[in-house]
Amino acid sequence: MDETLTILADRIRAARRLTILTGAGISAASGVPTFRGQDGLWRQYRPEDLAIPEAFERNPRLVWEWYDWRRGKIAGCRPNAGHQVIAAWSETRPECSVVTQNVDDLHVRAGTRNLTRLHGSIWELTCWDRCAKGAAAWRDERVPLGELPARCPQCGGLARPAVVWFGEALRGDDLRAALESTACDVFLTVGTSAIVYPAAGLVHDARRQGAFTAEINLEETPASGAVDVAIHGGAEVILPRLDELL
Ligand code: BJW
Ligand code: ZN
Numbered sequence: 001m002d003e004t005l006t007i008l009a010d011r012i013r014a015a016r017r018l019t020i021l022t023g024a025g026i027s028a029a030s031g032v033p034t035f036r037g038q039d040g041l042w043r044q045y046r047p048e049d050l051a052i053p054e055a056f057e058r059n060p061r062l063v064w065e066w067y068d069w070r071r072g073k074i075a076g077c078r079p080n081a082g083h084q085v086i087a088a089w090s091e092t093r094p095e096c097s098v099v100t101q102n103v104d105d106l107h108v109r110a111g112t113r114n115l116t117r118l119h120g121s122i123w124e125l126t127c128w129d130r131c132a133k134g135a136a137a138w139r140d141e142r143v144p145l146g147e148l149p150a151r152c153p154q155c156g157g158l159a160r161p162a163v164v165w166f167g168e169a170l171r172g173d174d175l176r177a178a179l180e181s182t183a184c185d186v187f188l189t190v191g192t193s194a195i196v197y198p199a200a201g202l203v204h205d206a207r208r209q210g211a212f213t214a215e216i217n218l219e220e221t222p223a224s225g226a227v228d229v230a231i232h233g234g235a236e237v238i239l240p241r242l243d244e245l246l
Helices: 002-014 053-058 060-075 081-092 172-180 199-208 235-245
Strands: 018-022 096-100 115-117 120-127 159-163 186-190 212-217 229-232
Touching: 002 186, 002 212, 002 229, 002 235, 018 081, 018 199, 053 060, 060 120, 081 096, 081 235, 096 172, 115 172, 172 199, 186 199, 199 212, 212 235
Parallel strands: 018 096, 018 186, 096 115, 186 212, 212 229
Antiparallel strands: 120 159
16 A cells, blocks of 8 residues: 555645545545435435436435535535645646545645536525525525525525536536546546546546556555556545555
8 A cells, every 4th residue: 555655645746736536435534424325325225226317306305404404514624635636636736636525625725726526516506496586595604504495586486506516417517618628647546436427537538648547545446456546545544554655
């Protein structure tokens, strides 16, 4: 493990463009439940059962109850050492891009620069009917949210979390920024199960373009066999160790 860490640290030190993709695992040590870990199951529903427009159409209250539960958990969480190392790199390295799938805002709270949030923010809402004034997302940090399902203050119809569900397109600007960031020297994927696309494809795009690729995760993922180095361990432990070696 020490040898792989040194190899990766050498590559990061020499890199001009560094891109880091994060998933739920980076926030696990902060206390945010991951999606596919044991603590991520809410009333036995899988994310694929709730994070889809059809679930919201069928039962908006149930989906809102899941989000209200998650907002309550996240509200009590703080960025951990992993978020802090990434924020410091984004501050000190001019060509560092951070792409996250997380909606918890912990990278923002750690002060991360040049951040693309592929799946939105759990603290923002939009109008489900996309009424003229409710189409732009608004921020609502109340915990709990109050009466569920939440309502659009403009038209009184249903509001939804301003996040990307399965089958929905990512925002064009976000996807473009993420794809552009794959033209890098080192691409580091951290704490993601690497099964949800298009995010899961980014590391492969980076490798095809000649980047040195690395993964930090507690477990093997579908990306582990494809990257140049796969490091097994907690992001909150490995990232600070990597930072010390730079
Ligand atoms: C640690 C740790 C520690 C724990 N340290 N590690 C190509 C192929 C196949 C399918 C598709 C494809 N392209 C598109 C699809 C369909 C679909 C998809 O990918 N399906 C797959 C499941 C097969 N994708 C989509 O639908 C996407 N949309 C799209 O492509 O649109 C196309 C389109 C174009 C034009 C018009 C219309 C459509 C959208 C995907 C949206 C995903 N949304 C969610 C919910 C977001 C909102 C919310 O949070 O509620 O995003 S689902 C959920 O999964 C969430 C996450 O961001 C995402 C990824 O999860 P993540 O982060 O990897 O978490 P976990 O829990 O899975 O893994 C945690 C990992 O951490 C584990 O590996 C642990 O080991 C590790 N770990 N502790 C280090 N301390
Ligand atoms: Zn509305």
